[in-house]
Amino acid sequence: MTAPQTHFAPEGVGIVHRQYLTWTEALPLESGATLSPVTLAFETYGELNPARSNAILLLHALSGDAHAAGRHSPNDRKPGWWDAMVGPGRPFDTDRYFVICSNVIGGCQGSTGPSSRNPYTGRPFGARFPVITIGDMVRAQTRLIDALGITRLLAVAGGSMGGFQALEWATAYPERVGGSILLATSARSSPQTIAWNSIGRRAIMSDPRWRGGDYYGSEPPCDGLAVARMIGHVTYLSEPSLETKFGRRLQRGDEFAFSLEQEFAVESYLEYQGESFNTRFDANSYLYITKAMDYWDLPARYGSLDAAMARVQGPTLLLSFSSDWLYPTGESRAIADALARQGRPVEHLDLPSGAGHDAFLIDVDLQRPIITEFLDDLARDLV
């Protein structure tokens, strides 16, 4: 569904480097625990203007990381996860904006998480890492934004769990957010989302190689993480997209094998997703990040969704996708309606897409003009 992108500055942001910010001042967590030291891995694209007013913070989803755009090396097979949206002439236009993306705490791509060294033991935290929340992730990000000398972000933007973080920014730090772009997201995790996440955690924690979380240095719980990822993948796609991509096609030949092995193309696809996820993701991070997602409940925090939305200061753009059944249109509409009731400027578009929840990453052509225009409006007064 994605058109060729060669008309958008094919070079994109080019070669980028991962950066790190580490601080020793304790980060207080919602659980009451604290974390110290804390490292955030981050990347930036474009240049901060002298007024420090052109910064946009991108927030990543469950399996994402700080690498939103460009390549770390010319040999990289794929660019960052939102490369199609970030670069010269792209919606997050690096000729105009200073774009930042950091790996969440609890993650496994450079930020402090369960695979990090516990300073008290000298060994990886494992399951002794404190349980974190979306609020904790964002509180850590405020330190990064402070360190970059930025008082107020022009915008925050994210899809799925990235949208949770963007909403957290807009409600917990409204004076620091010029505007919010929320894609395929929700103000709370539904019981169905909790169910899928919980089953994934169950699969990981019952893999004997999980060893109570202390598998570092030995074989990790690959089977559990694969099953968790496979469940996730089905929820990211729509039934029509599975029909179109795979239907009932067999992976090899056209006759049933009459064995218990995987043989449909959709099974091979899921198996590949499960296995490749194991090469880049830490099972404990999957546990902690999905737990943070399950805790996400903005209406409960402020008493109601309306009370939460009353805190938002800048304009909000919400994009949902018609075939997304994990974070269906109604979840975005509820946020938009609450913002409107509170007199806040809000635009909600439900985009026609067959790609399911993944549409926010895939159907970039649908989003480009809308996000470009929203940012143009926000940036009108930039000096």
Add this chain to the structure above:
Amino acid sequence: MTAPQTHFAPEGVGIVHRQYLTWTEALPLESGATLSPVTLAFETYGELNPARSNAILLLHALSGDAHAAGRHSPNDRKPGWWDAMVGPGRPFDTDRYFVICSNVIGGCQGSTGPSSRNPYTGRPFGARFPVITIGDMVRAQTRLIDALGITRLLAVAGGSMGGFQALEWATAYPERVGGSILLATSARSSPQTIAWNSIGRRAIMSDPRWRGGDYYGSEPPCDGLAVARMIGHVTYLSEPSLETKFGRRLQRGDEFAFSLEQEFAVESYLEYQGESFNTRFDANSYLYITKAMDYWDLPARYGSLDAAMARVQGPTLLLSFSSDWLYPTGESRAIADALARQGRPVEHLDLPSGAGHDAFLIDVDLQRPIITEFLDDLARDLV
């Protein structure tokens, strides 16, 4: 949503006994293999009339068995899986009809399956049991119907995988089927259904206690089967029903535990479902039965859905349920449309229900008058 059932002959069918039919003549399977000896566990309710014309065959779903109605002992906590529908004065009226239900081959409730003794080795088949199909299940059932001296069934009826078998009966043995009642079912397994089943099998087969299927006599793969069942359960419910039943309620107290353990009520419910399933179901049977479901593709067998439906002789009643996203309304509508194009008598009703796929087992009050009337019409000429 189910009203009290006391106005329907509260005693139901009373105490019932499981019966067995065993034969040694080889049962040919679609794979080319054969199975011998074969045992079918079955139950019957009501009396076969002298003309042998009042028999109705009930077909069970993935986790069902031959125990459709009544209790095996006065102390049984629960009656059979469709007790609300079977008995004196109930839709499958045992004062009028002779109702039969058998456990499918591949199953684990008395019929020949992977936990049965392999006559060549004297040990349980395990993963050496031949892979079976819905057609094989039904071919075995024809032997039971033959043995009961029944040439033609007044009706076949089943939901979900039971509907697959009813469709198989109506197309492979149309002259033996007076009419078909198909609930929450489909003419083929969709790639999404295959995906869920496959992930469940992946969880079972990667549980180290599965041991290639040879776990009988040792600890079974409880964690794998629990995860498979938990996935299944989410697909059987609807998002609205999860909101109503559980919402974001915590199982204990009203504060987050900030631990990795299960704490939401929906998690406890799923865990309970996974654990209790382990007390009554064999993991290998789960592998074989879900594989048979994945192979289910009636249009492929006959060239098209229309060609398949052209084979049906008696009238067909289709019931779908508005919130069922596993076998959504469109799947029933496709069958109904094909039957109508072929000039076959067909009635399709989409019943309003929030119970998801499970509605066919739960929302019996919606189904009672419709099924009663359909059977009345079929039985009009009974002597």
